[in-house]
Amino acid sequence: MSGFQTNSRVIKWIEYRMPVFSFLNHSIGAGYPAPKNLSYMWNFGSLAGFTLVIMIVTGILLAMQYTAHVDYAFDSVERIMRDVNFGWLLRYIHMNGASFFFIVVYIHMFRGLYYGSYKAPRELLWILGVVILLLMMMTAFMGYVLPWGQMSFWGAKVITNLFSAVPIFGEGIVTWLWGGFTVDNPTLNRFYALHYLMPFVIVAVVVLHIWALHQFGSNNPLGIDPKGPQDKIPFHPYYTAKDSFGMGVFLIVFAAVIFYLPNYMGHPDNYIPADPLATPAHIVPEWYFLPFYAILRAIPDKLLGVIAMFGSIAVLFVLPWLDRSPVKSGRFRPIFRIFFVLLAIDVVVLGFVGANPPEGAWLITGQIATFWYFLHFLVVLPLLGVFERPKPLPTSISEPVLKGGGSLAGAPAKPMEKA
Ligand code: HEM
Incomplete structure (x- = not known):
């Protein structure tokens, strides 16, 4: 928003030779407008x-x-x-x-x-x-x-x-x-x-x-x-x-x-x-690897297990092309929201499975959770992009903010007039 200005002669001296301060101002300073x-x-x-x-x-x-x-x-x-x-x-x-x-x-x-x-x-x-x-x-x-x-x-x-x-x-x-x-x-x-x-x-x-x-x-x-500027504030x-x-x-x-x-x-x-x-x-690996370790061991074949484990991250690379819904925020996607929660639960379950030996109920649970993980990204998200009916989007960022809430849902119709 604002251009970089200073009264300091030292800063001006450096800035003239290497504009590091205006760079910072544009990156993380008052000169970088961010959504409000x-x-x-x-x-x-x-x-x-x-x-x-x-x-x-x-x-x-x-x-x-x-x-x-x-x-x-x-x-x-x-x-x-x-x-x-x-x-x-x-x-x-x-x-x-x-x-x-x-x-x-x-x-x-x-x-x-x-x-x-x-x-x-x-x-x-x-x-x-x-x-x-x-x-x-x-x-x-x-x-x-x-x-x-x-x-x-x-x-x-x-x-x-x-x-x-x-x-x-x-x-x-x-x-x-x-x-x-x-x-x-x-x-x-x-x-x-x-x-x-x-x-x-x-x-x-x-x-x-x-x-x-x-x-x-x-x-x-x-x-x-x-x-426009009304939807932003300086960083x-x-x-x-x-x-x-x-x-x-x-x-x-x-x-x-x-x-x-x-x-x-x-x-x-x-x-x-x-x-x-x-x-x-x-x-057992450190806790942060456990979900991936569970995917590795869910599949009895070593090579396929390794492929599944790397695949669980590889799928994230192509995620932007798997989810084709034009609506970004989960707030306006009622069915996506449910599946998002299920995915989060699924990853936690995988974590517990990874911490336990791959036998009996743990093995079966790990296999179901692994299946669900891939199903979510490869089938559910692409289908939701086609079949889900999103809620209406606000016309601008300021609109729901001025209506007294971060979301349109539940906000009174015209609170300013009521007051
Ligand atoms: C060393 C690790 C990382 C650092 C230091 C880092 C740093 C940042 C920073 C400073 C922002 C802007 C502030 C924010 O939106 O929270 C950002 C945004 C973002 N990061 Fe990261 N990040 C890291 C890892 C990751 C990873 C692993 C992913 C995903 C796989 C990721 C995806 C994103 C996305 C999509 C945004 C844009 C978010 C938005 O605007 O809504 N980042 N990151």
Whole structure:
């Protein structure tokens, strides 16, 4: 909205040579108009960025004390916990930070799913998001191997072994990934190198993600385009304040877990040093992988299981073309809403299935939930796009806001006149 202006001579000096301040003003400042009806669900993008920074800063500090060697890795982490000043805090922040990062990003994604933020013209923005998710998963998987506990070792073994299901080249790929004939020192070393590198690749893709976002601006809870300046407010101070408040709430919850429940989300077996000769009774990944792990194990055939697991993410890449409904927001799509809730329940069920051995009722439940997951994206969404009758859309963002509610539903016909 407003152009960038300053009285500071220093800022003017820099700005003349490199217009970094007007760039910031247009990206996150008063010069970036955003829809005026963004709810707290729109806090999670900035929160994800905030968490990413926390992970990188704590990760670099941990790296200064960590030793990537099979004989020292476990002990070096124990030393960080016991002897390094505030090492326990750094590690607990990084360890739980990974979980919080996934919580934030999963909410961010479900927000996008509900409000149709993946639809035209934001398809590329969504696709870049799915790329980020894949990179996050690879980073988290490799990071979990570094403490070289029992779950680190056996988790790495199970997941890398999945590639052996690839016909003809399978064994070769696995040996190549391991850098030897089993998960060993070369594996740990390369995982460390990549675990350090990937967060910076994520930063680069996040920059592209934000770039794509700024092309058309944010979607909003009504899913209709802002009609003019009356439907927008400057990002700063309105959303910088709202985002800062969100970060405060996030930090309170985050701190509560770090200080009171730091090992709640982890597996106790990872406090046992890795032993290639003793397989744990149940090998389970971190909670954020459980739904995907359930899909992998729902199918008795190894190769098909691997294909289904990767397929569950691949389907997200083509989502913008599967859901052809012209209405974005779930608020105006009564049947979609029901299926959205069912999908959320389905993913939680998959999570529980992933945490349990694939036998008996768990196996059947996992198979039904896997079937439902794909049915939702491949059949339900395309059909809803054709057959669902959406509710009437408001003519502008200001209309329902002026009527005294975020949604048309339930708002009195003409509240201004009543007053
Ligand atoms: C490191 C991870 C990520 C960061 C830092 C990030 C950052 C952001 C930010 C700052 C925004 C604008 C604020 C907001 O709408 O909440 C945004 C919007 C968006 N992000 Fe992400 N994001 C990440 C991951 C993802 C993932 C995994 C997806 C989906 C697979 C995704 C999809 C979207 C979409 C569709 C929007 C537009 C939302 C709208 O305007 O309604 N993002 N992201």
